């Protein structure tokens with residue numbers, strides 16, 4: 001049986017704003033602040049109908065090359081993202097291209113969807129699996145991630161309580177663009193992974 | 204025990220003198236100021252986090268073998284192959300066997316102190332396998348033919364200019380001398396290596412016994428790229444990395460990253476459970492986990508057990524006034540700074556780094572900075588005593604120490620309250636005599652108080668309100 005997060009994604013957006021009341025709004029604000037502090041761009045929250053256009057815009061910052069899809073097709077299709085990207089003239093790379101890493105490496109943008117997000121640590125939580133290769137958010141120069149507002153959890157403890165790590169070979173917590181501080185203990189963005197990270201909050 | 208833990212060299216005294224006299228090194232070490240207080244500030248700012256982490260780590264190490272059994276079962280259930288390695292040689296052999304079976308020619312490695320400890324890169328190279336270190340700092344160290352000088356920041360002993368110069372000399376390429384473009388240069392240089400790798404070697408920052416999950420923490424994304432691209436992964440995991448439950452990460456992860464680099468969370472934290480699944484589009488088809496003991500399990504139940512709580516954050520290095528002046532190479536050991544001065548002699552049974560516990564002022568800055576409250580300064584003091592007998596954790600009878608007759612008589616007298624009362628009463632009256640005796644003996648014998656505490660206390664509680672004069 002598909003793990004809970006896959007079912008949630010297939011069934012389309014299950015935005016339940018106000019699930020945690022004021023605390024939840026506070027969490028979204030905190031997530032935004034912490035991601036920005038780590039060098040990420042954060043947009044939204046935008047309502048679901050506006051999400052596709054917003055993704056196109058975030059992808060436009062890296063115009064030279066294809067957009068690789070890695071969020072599970074159902075979800076992105078529910079938001080109308082692939083259609084909008086195609087209409088904007090972007091070439092799309094299907095997740096199966098992970099078999100040909102060179103194609104992914106040539107893509108300008110890797111597009112993912114987060115299963116959860118953690119406000120306290122400023123993290124996006126991605127699970128590997130069918131339609132969701134690990135390389136999509138590692139090889140292209142820009143990583144664009146769609147996060148449902150209802151998927152934001154205030155603390156790491158709360159997020160971990162919802163995860164069974166055995167349900168995927170890799171769960172990745174992404175908390176900023178690839179970075180190093182190996183040189184004189186000063187931060188430089190963009191080492192082996194993406195040079196930039198853009199997050200779109202939906203809901 | 205592999206010889207790779209420490210290379211023989213001059214004495215610690217000579218090495219520190221040379222380090223202090225090296226202007227390039229001293230210029231580079233000034234950068235340590237950026238992280239001087241990460242650990243200490245965390246320990247003071249979140250004492251709750253620190254105390255729960257300290258308790259959690261101690262509970263775990265006290266039952267280390269039980270958790271390791273659990274971890275092994277869970278790893279195997281998830282489809283990983285587990286190789287228990289009692290020592291460095293066994294660990295190296297386990298990795299070499301995997302490499303041979305898959306006909307491996309190229310390995311991409313992410314930073315792991317455990318692989319440094321067992322000398323893995325050298326062993327693979329000796330077997331004709333090309334090894335590429337992919338962490339930026341570690342890559343610089345590899346190209347220079349050096350060893351890492353810091354747990355978290357391996358090339359802290361060089362400035363950006365120094366790193367660029369090394370690359371220029373060793374590769375003959377035009378290498379940019381500024382941090383951002385140098386980083387891009389390394390990125391472009393290493394991308395093809397990831398794609399060509401037959402095997403990725405990683406460490407793990409934690410291993411969750413409950414679920415058989417390895418936790419890999421990086422900022423650069425190099426470990427993730429290696430794991431996703433290479434068809435086989437070997438993780439070398441020291442036994443003390445085990446944590447009982449997934450929920451424990453909620454305490455340990457933020458603590459580790461804040462103490463190490465001051466970040467809320469590093470850019471990448473990956474939970475790996477087993478190899479690639481059916482339907483997965485990338486990730487290793489085979490996952491091997493080498494569980495490394497190498498002198499750790501024998502620390503359980505000794506006064507040094509607490510050292511197994513260490514999460515390798517490097518905060519004690521950043522805080523240590525000695526490390527800040529001499530850097531890691533002066534210790535001539537895989538692990539340097541205060542934690543290295545404790546760990547090196549412990550892991551080697553006293554054969555290596557026996558002089559390191561003396562290379563400390565015992566100021567206690569390390570103890571203050573440690574996010575899991577390891578009493579490093581106390582352990583250094585214990586080691587100074589215990590290393591005199593060789594192996595600090597070997598069980599041995601306490602030598603019956605001959606004591607002077609006078610001291611023996613004194614001890615016997617003051618062991619009885621009545622005699623104590625009587626003699627101190629006399630001493631209080633004969634203060635002048637005692638002072639003269641003190642001067643005559645050539646020692647600083649403190650003069651007895653004019654009024655004994657017990658007299659003051661009795662007067663105070665009976666008479667009400669009397670004060671000592």
Ligand code: SF4
Pocket residue numbers: 242462512513514515516517518519520542572573574575576577579
């Ligand atoms: S001893 Fe403490 S401060 Fe030093 S590296 Fe280990 S956990 Fe960090």
